[in-house]
Amino acid sequence: EVQLVESGGVVVQPGGSVRLSCAASGFTFDDYTMHWVRQPPGKGLEWVSLIIWDADNTYYADSVKGRFTISRDNSKNSLYLQMNSLRTEDTALYYCAKDIDPYSSSSNFDSWGQGTLVTVSS
Amino acid sequence: SSELTQDPAVSVALGQTVRITCQGDSLRNYYATWYHQKPGQAPVLVIYDKNNRPSGIPDRFSGSISGNTASLTITGAQAEDEADYYCASRDSSGNLRVFGTGTKVTVL
Numbered sequence: 001e002v003q004l005v006e007s008g009g010v011v012v013q014p015g016g017s018v019r020l021s022c023a024a025s026g027f028t029f030d031d032y033t034m035h036w037v038r039q040p041p042g043k044g045l046e047w048v049s050l051i052i053w054d055a056d057n058t059y060y061a062d063s064v065k066g067r068f069t070i071s072r073d074n075s076k077n078s079l080y081l082q083m084n085s086l087r088t089e090d091t092a093l094y095y096c097a098k099d100i101d102p103y104s105s106s107s108n109f110d111s112w113g114q115g116t117l118v119t120v121s122s
Numbered sequence: 123s124s125e126l127t128q129d130p131a132v133s134v135a136l137g138q139t140v141r142i143t144c145q146g147d148s149l150r151n152y153y154a155t156w157y158h159q160k161p162g163q164a165p166v167l168v169i170y171d172k173n174n175r176p177s178g179i180p181d182r183f184s185g186s187i188s189g190n191t192a193s194l195t196i197t198g199a200q201a202e203d204e205a206d207y208y209c210a211s212r213d214s215s216g217n218l219r220v221f222g223t224g225t226k227v228t229v230l
Contacts, residue, residue: 035219037165045157045165045208047219059217095164100176107155107210107219108170115164 002026002111004096009116016086018118022079022096027111030054030074031102035109036081038092048094049081052105064090086120093117126154126209126222133228134199144192144209144222152212154192156185158205165208169194196227204229 008020022034036048049060049070058070069082079096094116097109126146134140144154156169167176169185172192182197192211196203209222 037221044206044224045159045210045221047210047221050219061218100167100170106170107152107212108167109155109157109165109210110167110170110176112164112166 002098004098004111004113006094006096006113006116009094009118011119011121012086013122014086014088014120016120018083018086020081020083020094020116020118022113024077024079024098027098028102029077033099033105034072034079035097035099036070037095037097037109039095039115040092046092050105051079053103083118088120091118091120126211126220128209128222128225130223131226131228133230134196135230136201137198139195139197140199140227142194142207142225142227145190146211146220146222147190148211148214148220149187149190149192152216154185154187155210156194157208157210158203159208160205199229201229203227
């Protein structure tokens with residue numbers, strides 16, 4: 001059974017930094033593109049970033065580009081999101097999600113974690 | 123980046139058919155994906171690559187595309203289909219991903 005477990009959510013001041021982690025199990029992690037998706041309280045979903053299976057390519061939403069960095073450690077079956085220069089509008093539940101097919105990169109996310117909450121507030 | 127626009131809310135009588143639409147320029151070139159999300163839960167993949175259903179998704183869910191508009195149809199809506207529905211796709215560059223604005227479906 002595929003499992004994705006996020007951690008690292010915290011309350012942080014504007015301008016601060018946070019590192020989120022996502023521990024993956026139940027599938028061959030290094031065969032799959034992984035994504036971060038966020039959801040502000042009471043609002044819709046926003047795609048944040050993706051990292052290809054071999055970590056050679058990463059992409060970011062315009063709203064986070066230059067502030068967030070996605071990475072992965074395939075030896076630890078783990079996905080990360082380093083979030084710097086945080087703003088109040090970054091307050092959200094952050095999900096990690098898995099692409100449906102190996103060696104592909106799509107908008108088809110067949111497994112999601114339960115999310116970790118980041119609150120940016122003074 | 124591209125935008126995907128959805129109607130904020132629709133309602134459907136139990137057992138009837140409802141269609142949810144998603145409009146965006148990038149849909150002329152890329153498939154739409156559909157998710158539903160119930161309160162307090164993570165999103166669930168419902169339709170991908172235009173009209174494929176993951177295992178466990180009932181066949182009352184179907185997808186289609188016409189021009190720049192993708193549609194999700196629920197034929198014979200059930201009470202458990204009440205949820206928020208989001209479309210997703212690539213942006214116009216093809217590199218980024220984008221979610222629609224979301225549609226709240228109420229089953230009466």
